[in-house]
Amino acid sequence: MPNRESPDREKNRFSARAARYARVGANVGGVAARYAGRRLIGGEPDRAGEASALSSALGRLKGPLMKVAQLMATIPDLLPAEYAAELQKLQSEAPPMGWAFVRRRMMAELGPGWESKFQSFEHHPAAAASLGQVHRARSLDGLELACKLQYPDMQSAVEADLQQLQWLLAIRRRLDSAIDTSEVGKEIGARVREELDYKREAKHVALYRQMLDGVDIVRVPRAWPELSTGRLLTLDWLGGSRMLAHKDDPLAARNRLGTAMFTAWWFPFSRYGVIHGDPHLGNYTVFAEGAGGSRGNASEPAGINLLDYGCIRIFPPKFVQGVVDLYHGLLHGEDDLIVRAYESWGFRRLSRDLIDTLNIWARFIYAPLLDDRVRTIADGVKPSDYGRREAFRVHQALKQKGPVTVPREFVFMDRAAIGLGAVFLHLRAELNFYRLFNEAIERFSIDRVAKRQAAVLAAAGLQEA
DSSP: OOTOOOOHHHHHHHHHEEEEHHHHHHHHHHHHHHHHHHTTTTTOOOOHHHHHHHHHHHHHOHHHHHHHHHHEEEEHHHHHEEEEHHHHHHHOOOOOHHHHHHHHHHHHHHOTTTGGGOEESSSSSEEOOSSSEEEEEEEEEEEEEEEEEEEEHHEEEEHHHHHHHHHHHHHHHHHHOOEEEEHHEEEEHHHHHHHHHHHHHHHHHHHHHTTTTOOOOOEEEOGGGGGGGGSSEEEEOOOOOGGGGGGGGGGGHHHHHHHHHHHHHHHHHHHSSSESSOOOOEEEEETTTTTTOOHHHHHHEEEEEEESSSEEEEEHHHHHHHHHHHHHHHHHHHHHHHHHHHHHOOOOOHHHHHHHHHHHHHHHHHHHHOSSSSSSSSSSGGGGGHHHHHHHHHHHHHHHHHHHOOOOHHHHHHHHHOOOOOHHHHHOOOOOOOHHHHHHHHTHHHHHHHHHHHHHHHHOOOOOO
């Protein structure tokens, strides 16, 4: 029977986890020891050298910790700039499983006759990442499929890596204590563990199909439950081109893609309290007019395909209320709304100085939404400098007034906003973000969000936040 575990299998998992602890601890702990040694003899920390060593160590490991490191690098000011720059260079492409290995894994998930359940199944993966790889296939009735197969022993690897994540956060605390990262590790751990559960991801797909039903500029695949398990997820194959292939398209095309990105992210959040927590370029492709039987010129970008549903964050409606409160507070200069927003997100011990410091970053994130005109997301700021000045000002203020504990619910919200902004930087779209956002929150109320959220989560088989 598929998915049946044996004592030997469990023993092997324990052995794999122990080996993973040893490799990760040696590599990451070695960087920490290097830093501690310099401090012991009174030397200045060689951040560039230590960051390069850490990046090299994680790059050799591949797997989940590399994914966590990439995630940490995208959260502004979580790591020193030298560390973030190095970790952002990490490639998420892992060596793919060979065909013999894939056959054994597919047999473990769908049983000995698994190949008879497909009309065809490509031997070479279409994509290979940190937790699994994707194979193109064709259903018995001829439809194109994407089969995401998890690498073996990923649960063991994730647990080992999350234990060692504390090394990375400890390095950050030793270098600078302005930001208390105690809640960050908990949030990252919860989300990465969820990404291992492909049954949950299939429910996320169903959730997004409901939330974006009728939105023609965003396509969401269907899950195929009869061809899926906890470690195999089969979805419709959505054909499309890479987002970056369109960065030099005519402005009208780039604006359509920018609007689609904004809709795919803000509509589910403002109406249902759900965000896609990993909005990087690899999780989207572009479909054209004429694709999938639609009308028009097949070369003209029509919208985006939303491909990956592992990192989905479901928020309590009060958190969404905080986002709206902060927006209106900044827009109209209403301090009581601003304070209420930060408190609803979980910030504690708020003082006037701390509020002013948090507002520096808030005004940066919200700036395009507060500006009722057509503009780019950066509005004249060089992409390489986007957010750096604000992050530096926040960091300097927190060194004097902090530390501040980052609430765990805030982690992925902030990260997703930065990731979405990065996509807009690449597209150079010129949009009225103020109007798009106000359309998204039109007739907002916390009760309406709660009712909508409960309905779509129940239909998708998920629980409320």
